[in-house]
Amino acid sequence: MNRLNGKVAIVTGASSGIGRATAKLFAAEGAKVVVGARRQAELDSLVDEIKASGGDAVAIAGDVRSESYHKALVAAAVERYGKLDVAFNNAGTLGEAGPSTGVSEAGFAEALTINLTASFLAAKHQIGQMEKNGGGSVIFTSTFVGYSFAFPGVAAYAASKSGIIGLTQALAAEFGQQKVRVNAILPGAVDTDMYREMNDTSDKQSFITNLHALKRVAAPDELARSVLYLASDDSSFVTGTASLVDGGASITRT
Numbered sequence: 001m002n003r004l005n006g007k008v009a010i011v012t013g014a015s016s017g018i019g020r021a022t023a024k025l026f027a028a029e030g031a032k033v034v035v036g037a038r039r040q041a042e043l044d045s046l047v048d049e050i051k052a053s054g055g056d057a058v059a060i061a062g063d064v065r066s067e068s069y070h071k072a073l074v075a076a077a078v079e080r081y082g083k084l085d086v087a088f089n090n091a092g093t094l095g096e097a098g099p100s101t102g103v104s105e106a107g108f109a110e111a112l113t114i115n116l117t118a119s120f121l122a123a124k125h126q127i128g129q130m131e132k133n134g135g136g137s138v139i140f141t142s143t144f145v146g147y148s149f150a151f152p153g154v155a156a157y158a159a160s161k162s163g164i165i166g167l168t169q170a171l172a173a174e175f176g177q178q179k180v181r182v183n184a185i186l187p188g189a190v191d192t193d194m195y196r197e198m199n200d201t202s203d204k205q206s207f208i209t210n211l212h213a214l215k216r217v218a219a220p221d222e223l224a225r226s227v228l229y230l231a232s233d234d235s236s237f238v239t240g241t242a243s244l245v246d247g248g249a250s251i252t253r254t
């Protein structure tokens with residue numbers, strides 16, 4: 001408890017899955033949380049849940065493709081809670097999947113915009129604010145796909161998500177002296193809407209499950225706990241990392 005006491009955090013992709021679980025854990029650990037995604041009703045119910053548990057959160061709905069949305073999230077943190085310490089930039093999309101020879105330019109570009117450009121725009125506005133209060137922690141959601149694992153038919157997703165690792169390293173090097181830490185989390189398969197959309201048959205789910213040494217996929221809470229580590233002072237000497245939380249998928253050949 002209280003590992004984020006007195007901290008102010010932004011969590012994007014908070015309407016469901018990993019982001020929702022992380023926003024709830026951040027609040028339970030004492031952070032005041034600005035939650036973002038496009039679906040207002042899901043954000044409102046999250047804020048209600050957090051408040052019912054004694055926490056504090058505010059919902060700002062919007063689309064991460066828009067730079068002004070990132071400004072609005074930071075402004076909400078500052079206006080409502082006075083500062084910004086932690087940002088979990090987690091909103092993401094699978095993008096246009098299928099044989100790469102058939103993927104449209106627009107479909108490829110959309111994955112890059114939502115997964116990679118939006119991550120950059122978020123950090124661009126968050127870091128300046130963190131510097132004002134002596135540092136902070138920025139965390140991006142990448143994935144094992146395109147890093148330690150490759151699947152056919154997800155080129156746009158893999159390219160956009162592996163781009164986040166380069167972004168993480170560049171920003172960590174640039175802002176380390178200002179005490180802003182920047183890390184990426186690389187989940188294996190996590191049981192969320194995105195996972196179920198991608199793996200819509202029991203055969204696909206068995207195949208994915210078997211890729212992991214633990215022979216199961218993760219619950220969103222398990223990712224949230226790893227994000228909490230990167231957000232909190234427990235990881236005070238950790239920056240620039242691509243942090244696998246993948247149930248051993250990267251080392252499994254059975």
Ligand SMILES: NC(=O)c1ccc[n+]([C@@H]2O[C@H](COP(=O)([O-])OP(=O)(O)OC[C@H]3O[C@@H](n4cnc5c(N)ncnc54)[C@H](OP(=O)(O)O)[C@@H]3O)[C@@H](O)[C@H]2O)c1
Nearest residue numbers: 013015016017018037038039063064091092189190192194
């Ligand atoms: N599940 C897995 O196996 C897995 C594995 C590795 C990495 N990841 C990554 O984990 C992150 C979270 O995904 P999840 O698995 O938790 O799936 P999810 O439940 O489908 O969550 C995706 C989140 O991203 C938000 N989002 C998508 N496009 C957006 C946009 N244009 N603007 C604002 N918000 C947007 C969605 O909210 P709205 O629809 O309300 O906008 C939702 O909150 C993603 O970056 C994903 O790539 C997932």
